[in-house]
Amino acid sequence: MLYDLFILPLTEPYFQKALIGGCIVAIVAGVVGCLVVLRRMAFLGDALSHAMIAGVAGGYLVMKLLFGLEAHAPGMLLGSLLAAIATVALISFVARISRVKEDTAIGIMYTGIFALGVVVVSIFRHYIHIDLMHFIMGDILGVADTDLWVSAFAGAFVLSLLILFFRHFQLATFDPVMAASIGLPVLLLDYLLTTCVSLVVVSAVSMVGVILVVGLLITPAATAYLLSDRLDRMMWLAALFGTTSIIGGLYLCVWLDSAGGGAIMLFCTLQFLVVLTVAPKYGLLARWLRLRSLIPQQVVEDILTTILRYDRPTPLSIIRTYVESGKGLQRALSRMVRDNLLEASEDGYRLTAAGRQEADKVLRAHRLWEAYLATIGTPAREVHSTAHQLEHLGGEAVEYLDEKLGQPKVGPHGNPIP
Amino acid sequence: MAAEKRWVIEVEHLTVSYQARPALLDVSVRIEGDQLVGVIGPNGAGKSTFIKAILGFVKPDIGSVRINGRDARTVKGEVAYVPQRGTVDWDFPITVEEVAVMGRYQQIPWYRSPTAVDREAAREALAMVRMEDLSHRQIGELSGGQQQRVFMARALAQGSDILLLDEPFAGVDAATERAILDVLERAKQAGKTLVVVHHDLSTAAEYFDKLILIKQRLYAYGPPGTVLREDLLSKVYEGRLRIFSSVIDQEGA
Numbered sequence: 078m079l080y081d082l083f084i085l086p087l088t089e090p091y092f093q094k095a096l097i098g099g100c101i102v103a104i105v106a107g108v109v110g111c112l113v114v115l116r117r118m119a120f121l122g123d124a125l126s127h128a129m130i131a132g133v134a135g136g137y138l139v140m141k142l143l144f145g146l147e148a149h150a151p152g153m154l155l156g157s158l159l160a161a162i163a164t165v166a167l168i169s170f171v172a173r174i175s176r177v178k179e180d181t182a183i184g185i186m187y188t189g190i191f192a193l194g195v196v197v198v199s200i201f202r203h204y205i206h207i208d209l210m211h212f213i214m215g216d217i218l219g220v221a222d223t224d225l226w227v228s229a230f231a232g233a234f235v236l237s238l239l240i241l242f243f244r245h246f247q248l249a250t251f252d253p254v255m256a257a258s259i260g261l262p263v264l265l266l267d268y269l270l271t272t273c274v275s276l277v278v279v280s281a282v283s284m285v286g287v288i289l290v291v292g293l294l295i296t297p298a299a300t301a302y303l304l305s306d307r308l309d310r311m312m313w314l315a316a317l318f319g320t321t322s323i324i325g326g327l328y329l330c331v332w333l334d335s336a337g338g339g340a341i342m343l344f345c346t347l348q349f350l351v352v353l354t355v356a357p358k359y360g361l362l363a364r365w366l367r368l369r370s371l372i373p374q375q376v377v378e379d380i381l382t383t384i385l386r387y388d389r390p391t392p393l394s395i396i397r398t399y400v401e402s403g404k405g406l407q408r409a410l411s412r413m414v415r416d417n418l419l420e421a422s423e424d425g426y427r428l429t430a431a432g433r434q435e436a437d438k439v440l441r442a443h444r445l446w447e448a449y450l451a452t453i454g455t456p457a458r459e460v461h462s463t464a465h466q467l468e469h470l471g472g473e474a475v476e477y478l479d480e481k482l483g484q485p486k487v488g489p490h491g492n493p494i495p
Numbered sequence: 496m497a498a499e500k501r502w503v504i505e506v507e508h509l510t511v512s513y514q515a516r517p518a519l520l521d522v523s524v525r526i527e528g529d530q531l532v533g534v535i536g537p538n539g540a541g542k543s544t545f546i547k548a549i550l551g552f553v554k555p556d557i558g559s560v561r562i563n564g565r566d567a568r569t570v571k572g573e574v575a576y577v578p579q580r581g582t583v584d585w586d587f588p589i590t591v592e593e594v595a596v597m598g599r600y601q602q603i604p605w606y607r608s609p610t611a612v613d614r615e616a617a618r619e620a621l622a623m624v625r626m627e628d629l630s631h632r633q634i635g636e637l638s639g640g641q642q643q644r645v646f647m648a649r650a651l652a653q654g655s656d657i658l659l660l661d662e663p664f665a666g667v668d669a670a671t672e673r674a675i676l677d678v679l680e681r682a683k684q685a686g687k688t689l690v691v692v693h694h695d696l697s698t699a700a701e702y703f704d705k706l707i708l709i710k711q712r713l714y715a716y717g718p719p720g721t722v723l724r725e726d727l728l729s730k731v732y733e734g735r736l737r738i739f740s741s742v743i744d745q746e747g748a
Contacts, residue, residue, distance in 0.1 A: 115587060244600055244609075251587050252597075254578060258550050259601040259653075260571035302588065306633035311588045 086331045091218050095284075095327055095337065098220045098228055102281040103293060103319030105232040108239055108312045109277050110298030110319075112270055115250050115308075120180065121271070122291040124168065124187035125161045125278045130194030130212055130287065132160025137205045138197070147206075150223045154279060161275035164190055191287075215286030217337035218330070228280035235273045239312075246270065247308050285338035292342045297322060300349045303356040322348060372409045375469045376400060380409060381418065381428065381436035382443065390425035437495040443468040444488035444495075445478040451489040452482070460489065502564075503528045503657055503688050504549060509558035511544055518544040520712040521558070526690065526705075528656070531683050533693040533703035535722075537732055540710040542692050546659050549690065550574055562657065572601045575650035579661040580642060585635040591645050592630040595621050598652025620652035621645075623685075624678045640671030647678050651687075658682060660691045664698075676702060699723065 086092045113122060136156020140149040167186045172179040198207050239246065249256040249266045257263045274294070281290045301314035325348070326341030333340065354361050383399040384391045397406060410426065413419045418432035428436055446464035455463060467474075479485075487493055504526040511519040518541045526532055534542050547553045548560050551567035551574075560567035562574060575598070595617035596609050603609055621627045624644040629637065634645060643663050650658045663679075664672050679689055679702075693699055699706055700719035708714040708722050710731045715722040 115584070242605065244603070245605070247589075248597055248600055251584070251589060252578060254550075254552075254582075255576055255597070255649075257552065258572070258574065258576050305588050306590060307593065308588050 082332070083328070086328065091220075092327065092331065094220045094222075094225060095217045096323065098225045098284060099217055099323035099327065099341065100320050101225075101228050101232045102277070102284060103297065103323045104316040105235050106277045106281055106290075106293045107297040107301070107315030107317075107319035109235060109270075109273050110294040110296075111301065111308065111312050111315050112239075112246055112250055113274060114295055114298045114302060116270075118274075119291065119295045120183050121165070121168075122274060122278060122294040124164055124183045125275050126282055126287045126290045127187040127191035128160045128164035128194075129157040129279060129282055130207075130209075131190045131197065132157035132194070133212070134194050134197040134201070134205060134207060135160065137207060138201060141204055150227065154227060157279045157282075158272075158275055160190065160194075161278065162272070165271050165275075211286075212282070213287050214336060215282065215284050215289065215338040217284040217327070217341065220284060224280075224283050228284075231276040231280040235276055238269065238273060242266070242269075243309070285341060289338045289342045292345060293319065293322070296342070296345045296349050300345075300352045303352050303359045306358075318345070318348060370408075372405060372412055376405065376409050377413060377418075378435075378439045378469055380406075380413065380426075381432060382439050384419070384426055384428050385433070385436040385440060390422055390427045392425040396426065439468055441495045442470075442475045444492055445475055445482065445485075447488050447490070448482050448485055448494075449478050501527050503562070504690070505559075505561040505564075506548070507559050507561075509548060509560060510556045511541075511548060511553050512556050517711055519548070519709070522709065522713045523558075524707060524713055524716045526688065528688050529683060529686055530688060530704040531679055531702065532688070532690045532705045532707060533699050534690060534707045534709065535693055535696060535699055536709045536714075540731075542709065543661065545707075545709060546576075546661060546690070546692060549657075549659060550576055572653065573655055574657045574659055575653040575655040577643075577646045577650050577658065577660040577663060580639065580663075580665065583634075583642070583646075585642070587634070589634060590630065591621065591626060591632050591634060591637070592617060594634060594645050595630075595648045595652050598649040598654075601653065616654075617648070617652050620648040623651055623681065624648045638671070639667045640674050643667065643671075643675050644678055647675075647682070651682065656687055658687055658689045660689065662692050662694060664693065664695065672698075696723070696728075 087096075110122075113119060133153045133156055136153040137149070139156070140146045140152035146152065164186050167190075168179065168182045171177055171182040171186065175182075177185075195209065198205065198209060245256075245261055245266055249261060249263050253263050256266075277294065278290050281293055285293055297318035298311070298315040300318045301311045304314055305311040322341055322345035326344040327337065329335070329344055330337045330340035352360070357363055379400040380396060383396050387395060393406075393410075396410070400406060410419065410421075413432070414421050414426075417429055418435060420427045420429055443464050446467045447460050450460045450463055450467075451457075485494060502525040504524075506522055506524045509519055509522040510517060522545070534545060536542050544553060548555065549562070549567060551560070551562075551570065554568070562570050565573075567574075592614070596613055598620060599609060599613040599616055603613060618627060618630070621630055624647050626641060626644050626648060629641065634642060637645065647658075647660075647663075650660075660679075663675055667675065679691070683689060691703070693702070700723055703719060705717060706719050706722040707716050708727060708731060714727050714731050715724075
């Protein structure tokens with residue numbers, strides 16, 4: 078049973094090729110994707126992949142008409158690279174010289190060039206045989222040997238560039254101003270990175286298709302981003318998550334008999350969601366736990382004043398009546414004992430010296446607010462409750478009131494202001 | 496010759512424009528070494544263009560900027576830059592120590608990795624700003640003042656004699672401001688020249704040895720007492736701020 082599920086697919090050549098090709102592409106895409114994510118150029122990957130079809134069609138056509146070569150792979154690859162670079166150039170040109178902003182320029186250019194590709198492919202359908210569906214959806218289970226070689230070379234080239242110039246890319250991404258000030262060729266690095274992204278996209282499109290390739294570029298990187306505080310570690314993890322997406326996705330595709338590209342990206346996205354939930358530092362669960370353990374300052378202050386007003390060891394039941402706080406009360410109390418604001422004894426909680434001081438501060442704020450509210454004509458029955466809300470305001474509020482009211486010694490109800 | 500050597504930054508007749516709008520107009524100023532210089536002026540006065548010119552990023556319409564006697568646009572790394580806090584991506588996956596090591600990148604050839612020597616230099620710089628205990632934190636976990644100090648450390652690790660700081664005191668509380676100022680003072684004592692963009696006139700006199708007052712053109716350069724004069728300030732700020740009188744009073748007292 079297990080053998081059928083896990084080992085049997087491995088004996089099939091198509092599965093082996095898919096696994097090898099997919100892993101190469103996913104590793105490189107993951108590593109490059111880190112820089113794409115950090116530079117917020119995710120949309121660019123999308124633009125490049127869509128522009129490719131025009132390049133592939135162009136490359137095919139030129140090779141066929143000029144040299145009579147049918148489906149010449151290097152020609153199509155070169156064509157897609159040129160199309161990718163042309164797209165990027167057009168995008169930045171339009172964004173720079175017109176009032177149209179970059180995101181809009183990207184949207185215009187990639188749909189436009191994609192459309193051009195579709196039109197060219199359909200006009201010349203008797204000359205060139207490009208399967209648009211294959212292009213859009215990809216076909217990882219039908220990876221040809223040439224595709225494998227192309228992605229291996231492209232991947233090796235991109236990876237060596239990124240490893241060699243890791244620091245340069247890191248600095249140019251993190252702080253382009255400093256990078257330029259120490260003489261790094263920032264613009265050249267930008268172009269180099271764009272070329273790398275194009276290469277990765279070009280070699281990945283035949284496997285996962287135009288639409289999903291951007292996911293392979295950014296999802297593993299974003300997953301790694303949630304787990305790392307260093308760029309090198311993020312790149313390692315992104316490569317790892319890319320690989321697991323391919324392996325998991327391919328098995329999913331074989332078991333469910335589904336489309337390969339879809340299964341891979343589905344697995345990749347699920348993987349992201351899992352990490353998003355459980356990541357120890359930047360995950361949702363961790364965030365929720367942090368928020369939960371946070372005790373609102375308002376609760377602390379309400380507890381302090383309640384005990385101060387009660388003026389003797391205060392049992393929990395009394396505090397519960399006056400302090401509005403759901404289940405967090407017990408936790409707040411024990412935290413305050415730990416912070417040395419309260420002392421717990423048998424008959425209840427008592428203020429420590431530090432607690433007393435804090436409580437006086439809040440009480441003072443409360444009475445000053447009451448005095449202020451009375452002077453501006455707040456109805457008497459609202460004075461206390463409104464002051465109760467406002468007493469938690471921080472900053473200069475209290476001192477301002479004190480000054481404005483002429484440093485009163487007693488509140489409107491005749492209570493002394495500490 | 497010996498007299499000339501004293502000027503670390505020489506700006507001469509510098510005019511810079513963006514699409515027919517002058518950002519700087521005929522600015523000439525010579526800054527001596529080993530001091531803390533504040534650059535003040537209203538928003539849009541060309542303060543950041545001035546900084547960019549010293550970094551050698553802008554192409555002047557006319558005029559020149561010389562760093563230690565050489566053209567700012569050709570020398571690289573003689574001036575270290577501390578960016579404004581708002582321009583940094585604090586979620587970037589990078590630790591305090593790595594930022595400091597970046598200061599050494601210029602000295603490291605491209606085929607080599609940072610060595611123990613580089614890391615030691617970075618740690619020294621972090622110690623100078625009292626941040627060595629937090630060296631493995633991700634930069635987003637630090638407070639505003641600590642973040643500022645990390646970038647100070649990076650600038651110190653660069654080993655440049657001139658440090659440019661863009662609004663280091665923006666958005667930090669008074670205690671933090673003190674801590675940053677302390678670092679600036681110590682950098683000055685270590686023989687650095689610091690040029691700091693500053694917007695708070697009420698502290699300018701206290702913090703800086705000299706002030707540069709610009710609004711497109713240079714209005715004054717000199718000790719705070721000669722720059723914070725009512726006639727100059729009202730001309731530059733066009734009566735938009737009323738607190739000058741108190742600033743000037745303090746200065747006069």
